[in-house]
Amino acid sequence: MLIKGGNANLTVTEVLKDIEFFSKKSDCSLFLFGSHNKKRPNNLIIGRMFDYHVLDMIELGVEKFVSLKEIKNSKCPEGTKPMLIFAGDMFDVNEEYRRLKSLFIDFFRGPTxxxxxxxxxxxxxxxxxxxxxxxxxxxxxxxxxxxxxxPRIELEEMGPSLDLVMRRTHLASDDLYKLSLKQPKGLKPKKKKNISHDVFGTTYGRIHMQKQDLSKLQTRKMKGLKKRPAEKSAEDGGATPKKS
Structure with missing residues (x-):
């Protein structure tokens, strides 16, 4: 759900009821609010709903923007599922940045x-x-x-690109956030031993192996690896081979 602020003095906190109403009407769980005024120029507010109530809401300021048209490179087809990459310790150590990362994943992950x-x-x-x-x-x-x-992989910038700065935040409590992550039993996959998944759905498996005896490892037979007669005699106790 995209919302463009018509009144420059209007804030999202003043229209929360409208957002929740339209969210329920259109069955939409994500929203993006754009506005511009002297106090907060080039403002974006990204948020998501839980049970048709605002769960998380983060305000971002756009300091620099480059559109698709300004970058003269080939583009991906519309609807292409993106690969998401997050760099920076803040996405792991700071709670606000962790929630922002989760919001970006919900917004851009595409269909399953x-x-x-x-x-x-x-x-x-x-x-x-x-x-x-x-x-x-x-x-x-x-x-x-x-x-x-x-194949060899190269990345070519195609736009858009944005330089953002975090402004105000409205985050759900830890208890409410955990409640929003719960899945119905019918949708929740059964846990399998030694198998885990990350936020992107990637599957990781743990393998338990016994200690290997590397002395029994089958190696490729090469002339350079063959033992010399002197080495064999040393292993046999120093006995020299008899000459016929």
């Missing part, structure tokens, strides 16, 4: 698909948090010939 072909991995959204700013960059993945089966 069972599988994807290699050529479909052509769109990268990169977020970098450094020195109190968030840099958002969009890249197209180029697969180049590398002389082997695995």
């Amino acid at each position: 698909v069972p599988s994807i072909r290699l050529a479909g991995l052509e769109y990268v959204l990169h977020f970098t948090a450094v020195d109190g700013k968030i840099y958002m960059r969009s890249y197209k993945v180029l697969l180049k010939k590398s002389g082997c089966k695995i």
